[in-house]
Amino acid sequence: MLFLQDFIAFKERVQSVKIEDIKIWESFLAVAKQGHFSRAAGVLGVPLPQVSKRVTKLEEGLGLRLFHRTTRSVSLTDEGKVLLPKIESLMADLVETEHYFEKNKSFSGAIKITSVPFVAHRLLLPVLPLFADKYPQIKIELEVSEKMLNLVESGFDIALRIDTPKDSDLVYRKLAPNDLIFCASPAYLKKAGKLKGLDDLKKHSLLALSIHNRCRFKKIDKKVGDFSSAKTFICENGAFLTDMAVAGGGVLLRSIWDVQEYLKTKKLVQVLENYPLETFGHIYAVVPTRRYVAPRVRAFLDFIFEESKKW
Numbered sequence: 001m002l003f004l005q006d007f008i009a010f011k012e013r014v015q016s017v018k019i020e021d022i023k024i025w026e027s028f029l030a031v032a033k034q035g036h037f038s039r040a041a042g043v044l045g046v047p048l049p050q051v052s053k054r055v056t057k058l059e060e061g062l063g064l065r066l067f068h069r070t071t072r073s074v075s076l077t078d079e080g081k082v083l084l085p086k087i088e089s090l091m092a093d094l095v096e097t098e099h100y101f102e103k104n105k106s107f108s109g110a111i112k113i114t115s116v117p118f119v120a121h122r123l124l125l126p127v128l129p130l131f132a133d134k135y136p137q138i139k140i141e142l143e144v145s146e147k148m149l150n151l152v153e154s155g156f157d158i159a160l161r162i163d164t165p166k167d168s169d170l171v172y173r174k175l176a177p178n179d180l181i182f183c184a185s186p187a188y189l190k191k192a193g194k195l196k197g198l199d200d201l202k203k204h205s206l207l208a209l210s211i212h213n214r215c216r217f218k219k220i221d222k223k224v225g226d227f228s229s230a231k232t233f234i235c236e237n238g239a240f241l242t243d244m245a246v247a248g249g250g251v252l253l254r255s256i257w258d259v260q261e262y263l264k265t266k267k268l269v270q271v272l273e274n275y276p277l278e279t280f281g282h283i284y285a286v287v288p289t290r291r292y293v294a295p296r297v298r299a300f301l302d303f304i305f306e307e308s309k310k311w
Contacts, residue, residue: 108137115160205250
């Protein structure tokens with residue numbers, strides 16, 4: 001229990017701490033409510049070590065222990081119990097302020113998006129006209145690039161990527177799995193012969209990105225590179241590889257999303273269906289931070305997430 005002199009000293013310490021990062025207070029509140037660091041990390045959508053690091057930073061800044069920690073549970077110290085309602089009030093005020101601006105600010109302005117090429121061409125392209133119809137006052141600024149740009153430094157609101165974000169401060173939402181398939185044009189297969197098994201790949205020209213050589217098969221302990229041949233054609237431009245396959249240049253290894261339309265029109269047909277590959281990552285929508293996301297950006301995230309359910 002805190003005595004009067006202890007409370008006065010505690011209050012002075014809290015007031016001396018600069019609130020440089022709202023995520024620190026957000027993490028304290030999540031751990032206090034969940035009673036567990038792992039559950040708090042799940043609620044916040046950030047890695048467990050990051051939550052622990054933030055709480056430790058807060059305790060070091062205050063010079064006080066805020067939680068009793070055991071291997072099974074976490075509970076507030078007396079100091080933590082005093083701090084809890086104050087932080088709850090602070091966070092509630094911030095949420096109320098956010099809601100006020102969301103309700104009183106129209107969906108207008110620009111959204112800066114960066115996307116890897118095949119996601120932009122195959123998945124984002126049909127979504128943008130629908131979004132424009134619903135939100136005519138919002139302008140989309142899209143940059144299509146294979147580069148992994150820094151969202152904060154480059155000023156982007158959203159990134160559409162394949163790799164799981166490594167930066168713990170980034171917030172991401174999974175849209176769809178990025179499955180790879182083998183396919184080829186009917187004309188090529190008629191000329192070069194059908195593929196009955198993986199060993200047949202060694203007789204064909206494989207059209208692939210170099211990174212895909214490391215992809216492993218689900219049913220056998222082998223990777224794509226184990227079946228390449230002298231005819232294999234490596235190019236780091238996926239769109240060119242797809243066009244080359246349509247033109248009859250070989251067996252293509254590509255994301256299902258990139259060749260979906262060609263499969264529907266029979267310009268390409270899938271081969272080696274009995275030898276599926278492990279999922280090559282997922283497609284993510286990534287934003288720089290969870291808080292203070294503009295209403296127009298949230299509207300786009302919600303819209304593309306709903307559209308992704310149809311993919």
